[in-house]
Amino acid sequence: MIDLMKESKPVRYRFPALLALGVVLALAVPAYAAAPPGYPDSPYAGDPREMAMVPRFCNYTISFRNAVPGGGNPEEIKRWSSVMGETFIHMHHYCAGLIVTNRAILLSRTRQDRTFYLNDSIVEFDYVIQRAPPDFFMLPEIFSKKGENLIRLGRAHLGIVELQHAIDLKPDYWPPYAQLSDYYKGTGDIQKAREYLEQALSYSPDAQAVKRRLAELDGVKAKPGTAAEPAAKPVAGAVK
Numbered sequence: 001m002i003d004l005m006k007e008s009k010p011v012r013y014r015f016p017a018l019l020a021l022g023v024v025l026a027l028a029v030p031a032y033a034a035a036p037p038g039y040p041d042s043p044y045a046g047d048p049r050e051m052a053m054v055p056r057f058c059n060y061t062i063s064f065r066n067a068v069p070g071g072g073n074p075e076e077i078k079r080w081s082s083v084m085g086e087t088f089i090h091m092h093h094y095c096a097g098l099i100v101t102n103r104a105i106l107l108s109r110t111r112q113d114r115t116f117y118l119n120d121s122i123v124e125f126d127y128v129i130q131r132a133p134p135d136f137f138m139l140p141e142i143f144s145k146k147g148e149n150l151i152r153l154g155r156a157h158l159g160i161v162e163l164q165h166a167i168d169l170k171p172d173y174w175p176p177y178a179q180l181s182d183y184y185k186g187t188g189d190i191q192k193a194r195e196y197l198e199q200a201l202s203y204s205p206d207a208q209a210v211k212r213r214l215a216e217l218d219g220v221k222a223k224p225g226t227a228a229e230p231a232a233k234p235v236a237g238a239v240k
Contacts, residue, residue, distance in 0.1 A: 033116035036107035043099040043120075044092070046071070050099045058095035061088070087132045094142060097124030101149060118149050125149075140170040148179050156183060172203040174210050181213055190220055 035041045043050065046067025051059060057080045058064055065071035081088045097120075104117035125146040132139055147162030160183070166176040177200030184193040197214045200207060 033103075033108070033113040033120075034110075036103060036109070039103075039107065043096045043103070050102065053102055054095050054098045057084075057088075057091065058098075061092035061095055063092035064095060084138070085133075085136075087128070087136050087138075090128050090131050091138075093124045093127040094138070097121040097145065100124065101145065104149075104152070115153065118153050121149050122146060122153075140166040140173045140176070143169070144173075144176045144179060147176065151179070151183055159183070174200040174204045174207040178207075178210055178213060185213075185217065185220060190217055193217060 039050070040047055044063050044067070046064050048068075051064070051068055059068045059071045060073065060076045060080050065077065070076075084091060100117040100120045104114045104121070108114035108117060125142050128142055129139065129146070132142075143162045143166035147159040147166065150156070150159030150162060153159075160180065163176040163180050166173065177196045181193040181196040181200075184190075184196065194214065194217055197210050197217070200210045201214070204210065
């Protein structure tokens with residue numbers, strides 16, 4: 001069945017004018033972003049620098065396998081199809097969402113470009129979310145990435161919902177707790193930031209990135225009106 005699937009570039013990149021109109025009308029965001037210097041216009045081009053920053057399975061997804069050397073390896077395609085089930089046929093959208101997220105964070109030269117790429121990532125993540133079964137094991141990660149980018153876009157009220165959804169799906173998956181803690185730390189609500197980290201450690205006591213964040217909260221002053229912060233023991237750990 002896999003061999004019969006044809007590689008195709010997503011429709012929304014075939015019709016840029018229609019995409020631009022839809023984005024402007026529906027999301028009121030920039031309709032176009034200039035590609036980073038030296039990079040291809042499309043995140044689906046399989047640029048080796050961008051592919052090196054996404055999970056290896058991305059090489060074998062439908063829209064990348066013909067663009068990446070070795071991406072057509074039938075054994076790898078079969079293996080990842082077995083791991084992810086039918087949802088694997090949609091995972092090129094998740095990979096593209098990660099690529100445009102990296103463009104937004106690492107390569108964008110203007111605020112407009114950054115906003116465009118972050119909004120584009122939401123579209124890509126939603127494509128998979130809307131088609132994956134509710135028990136798909138990667139949904140907590142996808143919801144977390146979506147929530148994190150919504151916060152970056154200044155839509156924290158929506159991002160918090162997505163991050164909480166990730167937690168509800170897999171309570172022992174620590175990244176959404178860390179992202180929520182980072183958000184509340186940024187707002188000055190140190191008490192709430194700490195609560196999320198402590199909750200994460202109750203499920204994942206060996207998460208070094210969580211321990212590091214908890215130790216770092218000792219040096220942050222709470223905003224006026226929040227409860228005083230109790231002292232916490234410094235915990236050494238690798239940064240993830």
